[in-house]
Amino acid sequence: MAGVKPLSRAAIIAVGSELLTPSKIDTNSLFITEQLNLLGIDVIAKAVGGDDRVELAHIFRAFLGRADLVVFSGGLGPTEDDVTREVVASVLDRPLAEDERITAQLRARFAARGFPTPMPEINRRQAMVPAGARVIENARGSAPGLWIEHEDCLVLLLPGPPRELRPMLTSLVESGLEDRGPGRSLVRRVVRVVGRIESHVDEALEPLYREWERLPIPVAATILAALGSIELHLSARAATTAAADTVLDAAVAQTVAVLGPEVYSTDGRTMEKVVGDLLVERGLHVGVAESCTGGLIASRLTDVPGSSRYLDLAVVVYANEAKTDLLGVQSDLLREHGAVSEPVARAMAEGIRSRARADVGIGVTGIAGPGGGSPDKPVGTVVIAVAAAGDTHVRTFRFHGERELVKFQASQAALDMVRRVLMKQ
Amino acid sequence: MAGVKPLSRAAIIAVGSELLTPSKIDTNSLFITEQLNLLGIDVIAKAVGGDDRVELAHIFRAFLGRADLVVFSGGLGPTEDDVTREVVASVLDRPLAEDERITAQLRARFAARGFPTPMPEINRRQAMVPAGARVIENARGSAPGLWIEHEDCLVLLLPGPPRELRPMLTSLVESGLEDRGPGRSLVRRVVRVVGRIESHVDEALEPLYREWERLPIPVAATILAALGSIELHLSARAATTAAADTVLDAAVAQTVAVLGPEVYSTDGRTMEKVVGDLLVERGLHVGVAESCTGGLIASRLTDVPGSSRYLDLAVVVYANEAKTDLLGVQSDLLREHGAVSEPVARAMAEGIRSRARADVGIGVTGIAGPGGGSPDKPVGTVVIAVAAAGDTHVRTFRFHGERELVKFQASQAALDMVRRVLMKQ
Numbered sequence: 120m121a122g123v124k125p126l127s128r129a130a131i132i133a134v135g136s137e138l139l140t141p142s143k144i145d146t147n148s149l150f151i152t153e154q155l156n157l158l159g160i161d162v163i164a165k166a167v168g169g170d171d172r173v174e175l176a177h178i179f180r181a182f183l184g185r186a187d188l189v190v191f192s193g194g195l196g197p198t199e200d201d202v203t204r205e206v207v208a209s210v211l212d213r214p215l216a217e218d219e220r221i222t223a224q225l226r227a228r229f230a231a232r233g234f235p236t237p238m239p240e241i242n243r244r245q246a247m248v249p250a251g252a253r254v255i256e257n258a259r260g261s262a263p264g265l266w267i268e269h270e271d272c273l274v275l276l277l278p279g280p281p282r283e284l285r286p287m288l289t290s291l292v293e294s295g296l297e298d299r300g301p302g303r304s305l306v307r308r309v310v311r312v313v314g315r316i317e318s319h320v321d322e323a324l325e326p327l328y329r330e331w332e333r334l335p336i337p338v339a340a341t342i343l344a345a346l347g348s349i350e351l352h353l354s355a356r357a358a359t360t361a362a363a364d365t366v367l368d369a370a371v372a373q374t375v376a377v378l379g380p381e382v383y384s385t386d387g388r389t390m391e392k393v394v395g396d397l398l399v400e401r402g403l404h405v406g407v408a409e410s411c412t413g414g415l416i417a418s419r420l421t422d423v424p425g426s427s428r429y430l431d432l433a434v435v436v437y438a439n440e441a442k443t444d445l446l447g448v449q450s451d452l453l454r455e456h457g458a459v460s461e462p463v464a465r466a467m468a469e470g471i472r473s474r475a476r477a478d479v480g481i482g483v484t485g486i487a488g489p490g491g492g493s494p495d496k497p498v499g500t501v502v503i504a505v506a507a508a509g510d511t512h513v514r515t516f517r518f519h520g521e522r523e524l525v526k527f528q529a530s531q532a533a534l535d536m537v538r539r540v541l542m543k544q
Numbered sequence: 545m546a547g548v549k550p551l552s553r554a555a556i557i558a559v560g561s562e563l564l565t566p567s568k569i570d571t572n573s574l575f576i577t578e579q580l581n582l583l584g585i586d587v588i589a590k591a592v593g594g595d596d597r598v599e600l601a602h603i604f605r606a607f608l609g610r611a612d613l614v615v616f617s618g619g620l621g622p623t624e625d626d627v628t629r630e631v632v633a634s635v636l637d638r639p640l641a642e643d644e645r646i647t648a649q650l651r652a653r654f655a656a657r658g659f660p661t662p663m664p665e666i667n668r669r670q671a672m673v674p675a676g677a678r679v680i681e682n683a684r685g686s687a688p689g690l691w692i693e694h695e696d697c698l699v700l701l702l703p704g705p706p707r708e709l710r711p712m713l714t715s716l717v718e719s720g721l722e723d724r725g726p727g728r729s730l731v732r733r734v735v736r737v738v739g740r741i742e743s744h745v746d747e748a749l750e751p752l753y754r755e756w757e758r759l760p761i762p763v764a765a766t767i768l769a770a771l772g773s774i775e776l777h778l779s780a781r782a783a784t785t786a787a788a789d790t791v792l793d794a795a796v797a798q799t800v801a802v803l804g805p806e807v808y809s810t811d812g813r814t815m816e817k818v819v820g821d822l823l824v825e826r827g828l829h830v831g832v833a834e835s836c837t838g839g840l841i842a843s844r845l846t847d848v849p850g851s852s853r854y855l856d857l858a859v860v861v862y863a864n865e866a867k868t869d870l871l872g873v874q875s876d877l878l879r880e881h882g883a884v885s886e887p888v889a890r891a892m893a894e895g896i897r898s899r900a901r902a903d904v905g906i907g908v909t910g911i912a913g914p915g916g917g918s919p920d921k922p923v924g925t926v927v928i929a930v931a932a933a934g935d936t937h938v939r940t941f942r943f944h945g946e947r948e949l950v951k952f953q954a955s956q957a958a959l960d961m962v963r964r965v966l967m968k969q
Contacts, residue, residue: 137766138590139577139586139587139588139589139590140577140581140766140777141574141575141577141578141581141732142574142766142775142777144569144570144571144573144574146569149566149567149569150566152564152565152566153566156565156566161564162564163564163594163596163599164564164591164592164593164594164599164602164603165563165564165591165592166589166590166591166592166603167589167590167591168589169588169589171588174588174589174610177606177610178589178591178606181602181603181606185599185602307565317621317622317623318622318623318664318666318667319661319664321622321623321666322664322666341561341562341595341625342623342625343560343562344621344705352561352562352565407839407860409839412843412846413842413843413845413846413847413851413855413858414832414834414839414840414841414842414843414846414858414860415839415843415846416839417838417839417842417843417860418837418838418839418840418842418843418951420838420839421837421838421839421840421860421862421912421951422838422947422948422951424913424914424915424947425915426838426862427862427863430838430860430862431862431863431865431866432859432860432861432862432863432866432870433838433839433859433860433862434857434858434859434860435832435839435842435846435855435857435858435859435860436857437846437851437852437855437856437857437858438852438856438857440856441856441857441900445857445870475866487846488849489849490849490850519684520684520707521707522847522849523847524707526843526846526847
């Protein structure tokens with residue numbers, strides 16, 4: 120393949136009418152993207168087309184001019200619904216002809232599976248090959264893949280079932296595709312930030328963006344608002360993964376220097392994993408007393424394998440009696456300040472710390488909604504306390520959104536307060 | 545809008561470079577598809593474009609000629625990366641101008657959230673509107689939507705965050721979009737089944753599938769394996785929603801007759817909502833004692849608004865001392881049978897029922913993994929007990945998959961056991 124222009128811009132087309140309904144989604148493109156990125160090939164666009172020849176041809180034509188690699192997944196089955204082969208042959212103006220070796224293999228495969236009847240003639244559709252195409256064997260199913268060099272573009276047809284597509288693409292990467300990429304690996308990092316809004320993070324990082332753009336190996340940055348976090352996605356393309364890693368390590372370090380402790384993860388770890396790791400490192404235990412978060416903080420902490428090393432006891436105390444009975448929150452406090460108040464959150468955190476014999480206690484009380492709000496304490500008001508040796512931190516937050524969003528944001532803020540307390544221990 | 549040609553063919557474009565990486569997927573299009581289908585509008589194609597003006601314009605142009613409705617999601621944020629507004633304005637050749645009312649709203653919104661600094665000037669990008677566009681208010685975020693009539697095509701720009709997109713699209717359906725569909729409604733129903741595997745459900749329903757296909761208004765059925773449930777998706781297209789509803793009501797009733805109490809939801813309710821509704825109907829309270837599920841059962845129960853009416857207390861007792869201290873589980877039992885055993889689950893359920901003064905007590909103990917398994921009690925072994933007046937049910941399960949999957953399946957089985965107990969009360 121020496122002398123051939125390297126592939127750098129890919130488009131992915133998933134085929135199947137079921138992928139245009141409200142309940143099915145194309146996930147093959149994630150695996151395909153990962154494999155192509157490792158070869159330094161970018162994905163510039165993705166599409167989903169139904170089992171409709173006209174529409175599929177239209178999508179294919181639109182991408183042919185823009186991408187130098189077009190990867191199809193699906194639509195290679197034996198039925199009338201499976202139109203990918205025909206559409207590709209027609210758009211590229213390459214006649215389809217039956218490949219007798221494929222037909223023989225299909226018949227043999229059919230016989231080997233012990234079906235009592237001979238192979239239905241409709242299955243011969245899977246043996247139709249556009250002129251000039253290379254046939255790719257399918258170790259896991261009946262539909263072979265196809266590799267078509269067309270002018271400056273490579274077109275790949277892969278089967279839809281992931282258990283067939285994945286090994287086929289992996290073997291193609293090793294036998295041919297690897298040599299066709301630009302030879303420059305695309306490496307990605309995600310920096311997760313808590314407690315700031317998207318535009319503030321963006322403004323703070325603006326000078327870095329400009330610096331990164333001008334590097335010999337430039338770093339591209341995209342900012343994303345996730346629930347309870349801002350995510351900064353960084354990527355760099357270099358001759359080797361190691362070279363890309365080096366510039367990304369530097370970019371991540373610069374980001375941390377600018378944003379400070381608001382960066383909680385630079386290596387893909389979740390907030391609950393970061394907090395868990397800090398607890399393990401410091402040999403500390405945590406106890407949780409939740410009201411409005413209803414067990415979500417405990418559930419997130421226990422999503423982490425090995426969390427039994429630092430979590431012994433958590434309680435969900437929805438009723439005031441439970442707060443008094445289990446945590447020793449005095450009924451005076453509840454009467455005087457209301458259940459959603461700083462004194463009550465403090466008493467909950469200190470109560471669970473003592474009850475669980477833990478080093479750190481978390482107390483959360485608030486109004487998740489939709490009911491229960493007042494002008495003074497509207498829905499979304501959440502008070503969080505973290506009790507540690509000698510000191511209890513208390514903060515009042517006001518979150519926006521529906522019940523489940525308030526719960527999640529409150530759990531994130533509580534875990535973040537624990538993280539900050541632990542960093543100082 | 546009388547006399548306007550009805551919309552029948554939609555294309556959906558999700559915008560964001562992160563959606564072209566190996567780790568993020570567009571799911572907004574599922575909700576958009578569902579809403580459009582209800583109006584009788586088919587989705588003919590979907591695409592994902594990055595934050596690249598040229599490529600996004602190319603995709604938009606490709607779809608403009610084929611679809612009479614193009615729906616964008618995402619790319620409406622305040623930063624340089626957010627290009628949807630500009631691309632649409634440029635392709636449709638409509639100049640962008642700042643809408644001062646939007647800017648004023650943005651500033652007010654910013655001030656109301658109590659940020660110490662004024663709104664960054666970059667946020668004014670969100671107030672830019674293409675000529676002739678109708679501005680759609682965003683009740684949940686800062687980015688307004690846009691409604692653009694262009695020749696025979698309607699173009700909608702919706703914000704990317706699902707919590708903003710969903711209510712905006714729902715309100716558009718009710719105020720304008722509804723009258724623009726072709727008037728043959730596609731209605732869908734989801735029947736949720738617990739405790740059976742996909743192929744069993746499929747086999748049991750085979751005779752119904754054949755009957756439904758031959759109806760004057762045929763009912764289409766698709767079966768889907770979701771986590772902890774099998775979902776049967778039924779759909780029918782008819783001149784009116786009422787006509788489609790009638791055949792679907794009958795099909796749902798037939799399904800329930802075949803599958804029996806394993807059907808837990810026919811109206812979109814989640815398991816936790818079904819259990820919550822049963823508790824409210826019967827005026828009962830529940831208490832939860834969790835070990836391996838780590839608070840997930842309590843968190844799911846409290847995801848339902850109004851759950852404080854029936855949940856007073858839940859505890860996560862990871863440590864054996866906590867089981868003894870809070871629930872009165874005798875240390876003899878723990879020593880003799882181990883923490884993951886039927887006697888301990890029973891004692892936990894009865895202990896929390898008594899401690900929380902509840903009518904129903906749930907006790908769950910098991911091995912979520914990846915560590916902690918043994919040949920006798922491998923990872924995924926979970927014992928669940930439900931204690932009610934006069935009787936305690938105990939069952940041992942063996943779930944497959946990773947830690948979070950085991951936790952979810954265990955929580956689902958526990959809630960289902962409560963559901964079955966409550967149905968008999």
